[in-house]
Amino acid sequence: MSRTRESARAIARAIRWKRAWTSMGDGVASARDGCRGVDGFGGTTPGRTTARTTARTTAWTTRMKSSDAADARALRRNIGISAHIDSGKTTLTERILFYTGRIDSIHEVRGKDGVGAKMDSMELEREKGITIQSAATYCQWKDSPINIIDTPGHVDFTIEVERALRVLDGAILVLCSVGGVQSQSITVDRQMRRYGVPRLCFVNKCDRAGANPWKVLSQVREKLKLNAAAVQIPIGLEDQHDGVVDLVRMKAVTFSGSNGETLTWADVPDNLKELAKEKRKVLIESVAEVDEELGDLFLMGEQPTEEQLKAAIRRATVSNQFAPLFMGSAYKNRGVQLLLDGVTDYLPNPSEVKNIALDLKNNEEPVVVADDPSAPLVGLAFKLEEGRFGQLTYLRIYQGKIEKGMTITNTSSGKKLKVPRLVRMHSDDMEDVSSASAGDIVALFGVDCKSGDTFTDGTVNLAMTSMRVPEPVMSLAVSPKSKSDGGNFSKALQRFQKEDPTFRVHMDEESGQTIISGMGELHLDIYVERMRREYKVDCEVGQPRVNYREAITKRADFDYLHKKQSGGQGQYGKVVGYIEPLQESTDVIFENGIVGNAIAPSFIQAVEKGFKEAAQTGGLLGYPVEGIRVVLTDGQSHAVDSSELAFKLAALAAFRQAFHSANPKLLEPIMKVDVTIPSEFQGTVIGNVNRRKGTINDTSADGDDVIVSANVPLSQMFGYSTELRSMTQGKGEFTMEYSAHQAVTQDVQAELINSMGKK
The missing domain is CATH 3.30.70.870 (Elongation Factor G (Translational Gtpase), domain 3)
Structure with a gap:
């Protein structure tokens, strides 16, 4: 296949050269004829001929260089690898690096040789066998340069996934063939949707006992609501897993060699022919639903060619209307090379992704940034790290070009700085580069900035749209x-x-x-x-x-006069009004309902400031108050003694006065907890969740496992990981994410006030 592609590429290159020549048109022809000046012997004038030929060749070469540069940019891919914890993301990345020649040997996440996977460079990651920080690398598969970010699966490190997906053009969603779509798979999918990231699905671990990729595909459709279809079927499962049948080419592929590096292409085995035809039909139907060209062929009853089907899958994937599903086993070195083919065949290049910046000179008007190296520089600092030589700033270049030594501007602070060093990251290794252009991901040293800052060359004042940062719990x-x-x-x-x-x-x-x-x-x-x-x-x-948070449950009035006289100018400010709960908001809202000038307009802002400051520390335990409206209806000021300070103090005291009359309550954070356990421990685990004052929402079977979904107060979840391990002989795992704040019961509130009040 590689020789065929090279031949096709050579033909395409020749056609471009011919078009470049032809596009010169009559101007080139007349220049050519004009340079044939007749001398006394009827020959040409050598000097003029050389000059014309040189000019023509220069124009020709310039045009071809530009064309080749555009082609090179079209081959580039920026992808992330995301999944539920322990689905095999880092193992998959290790194989990708090996097959693309970036590393010489494969090491496991918890390798016995003590080396560990390349992308888990932190000692803690290798000890615990989990990814803590996202790690960037780059490699080349055939003609396509690929930037890769390996992200954590644990929900505690969700910001690493969030900021990686913010700057990537495509992603691989890894799913376990036994576990299927798990809780963090849903969270990651939600993050991909937030940033409009097209994805491929890779059903990993097809060699495991209980592997069922068709169940996983069904869950992808039902739980993630994706228009997905398999582009492969497995040749054997569990310990019989040997390869896959490619439904686009309708060829069987098996993997051999010590690291699965040898691919053998053959006809589809007889026992899989019917299944392959059936699944290829499903694939064509799924893509035809969202792609007009393939839909026309489908309606006419024509079978698409390999190239037509591949092009249709690409269009549907790039437009985020389809998700091709691949299969294999990264650990057993099955299917990774075909997944890399899928990355280059189906995921978008930077120019196919619409990226929006805000024009700070024009009321933050949205502006589309172009994947053009000749345009003004626009880059986003999406991740910071303390490196060996100071702060390391990861930068995604969206537009233009950055070079070592050039001056760039931080549009957040307005500061200008020189680029002292530019590197490309390979996990914790750095490789110096002199420049990077649109679509690249690089890192800078010695740049003082914060995560989310935008850098330009100073000719434009743009800021890339920011990423979502969840609140700590x-x-x-x-x-x-x-x-x-x-x-x-x-x-x-x-x-x-x-x-x-x-x-x-x-x-x-x-x-x-x-x-x-x-x-x-x-x-x-x-x-x-x-x-x-x-x-x-x-x-x-x-x-x-x-x-915790604090809230009120009923309306309460306030009428407070702050008056202080100690010689000289005193303090005088009176505020009258009420506070009331907001039903569907957590904000603190202030409204000025005064008719007339009972309080001078210049003091109203001080009153608002006083109330909002008071809401930062509630009257029960000093936690912030949320979901409240403060309405000022009347007041009184003094011609001499009133001041902003007097009215601010009046508002502070009035809030405390009314708060205790409004039947206040404590709110605690409730966590959505998903516990995956072997079925024999179901009763024990559910009983433990109930003792922790949790509410069971759902229990579902997943092979030999059971998934228990519950809402549990965060205060009851401390030490749960240790207790779960002891209850399930180390076989249970859980994920937890913030759901909402809810009111505690009266007895719990009294107990908390009693115990925490003493402290």
Whole structure:
């Protein structure tokens, strides 16, 4: 196939050269004729001929270089690999790097040789066998350069997936042939939809006992609501899995060699011919539903050729109307090369993706950025990391070109800076490059910025649209064991905050404690462990603190006069009005309902500021108040003693006065928990969820496993991972993500006020 493609490419190149010549038109012909000046002997004038020929050749060469550059950009792919935890993302990436020649040997996620997978470069990742940070690399498959980002599967590190998908043009959604569409698969799919990322589905682990790719395909259609169809069928499953039948080419492919590097193409086995015909028909029907050209062929009863079907699948995938489903086993080296063919055949190149920037000079008017190296530079800093030589800033170039030594502008801060060093990342290895153009993903050193900043060459003032950052749901009190470690402790926290937008740090004013907040128990544990390993700081960790909220349940009036006289100008401000709960909003809304000038308009802003500041610390336990409307109906000011400070203090006191009359309640974060366990432990696990005050939403069978879906208060989830392992002999796993805040019961509220009030 590769020789055929090279021949086709050579023919296409020849045709382009011919077109370039022809497009010169009569101008070239007349120039050619004009250069044949007749001398005394009836010959040509050599000087004029040489000049004309040189000009013609230069124009010709320039045009061809431009054409070849466009062709090269069309071959580029930027992809991410995402999935539920333990679906085989990093194992798949390791095979991709091996088959593309980026690494010389294959190592496993938890390899016995102690090396570990290339993309899990952090020591903690290799120990725990999970991906913690997304890692970037690049490789080349046949003629296509491919930038790849391997992302974590654990929900605690969801920001890594979020920002990777923000800058990628396509993705591979990896699904386990036994587990199927799991909870984090749904979350990842939702993130892909948010950023409009076309995807291929890869059903991995077809060699495992209980593998059923057709069940997975059914779940992709039902649970993810994707128009998906298989482009392959497996040759054997479980320990008999040997290869796949390619439904586009209608050829069987088997894999041999020590690392599955040898592909053998053959006719479809007799026992699979009927199934292959049936599944190819389903594939054609699924694509014909969303592709007009293939639909016309289908209606006329014609069978598409291989090239027609491939082109239709590509159009439907790029337009996000279809998801081709591949099959194989990364661990057993089956199907990865064909998946790479799918990446180059079906996923979009950068020019086929519509990217929007905001014009800061024109009221943030949306502007489409062009995949054009000659246009003004526009790049997005989507990830920060502390490297060996300072801050490492990952940059996706959307438009234009960046070169080492050039001056770029941060449109968020307006600062100009020189590009000191430009590198291309290969996990934790760096390779210096002199320049990068539209569609590339590179990294800069020595650039002071934050995640989400946009860089330009200064000729335009654009900002790329930002990514969604989920709010943290869990907090810990941390402090260094030794006072001498205070400097490194602060350095570590500053660095982690800069790298990870979901990791927050603040000082509790009442307790004086340093509070770190994040997406879950594992998220915070990892950062505490990284402080110990990378900064040699041992931390004392307090009991995790849940981010409660406070709310009111009924309307309450306020009528408060703040009056203070101590010689000289005093303080005078009176506010009258009411507070009431909002039913379907978590905002704090202030409304000025005063008719007339009972309070001077210049003081209204101070009143609003006072009320909103008061709502930051509720009257029950000092947690922020949400879902409340404050309406100011009357008031009184003094010609001499009234001031902004007086009215702000009046608003603060009025809020506290009314809050206690509005029947306040505590709200706690409720987590959506999905527990996957062998069926024999179902009763024990459900009983434990009930003891943790959880509500069972659903239980479903998944082969020999059972998936229990429940809503559980976050306060009841601490230590659950350890308890689940002991209950299920280490076979259970769970994922947890924030669902909503809900009111606690009266007895729990009284208990919390009693215990936390004392502290």
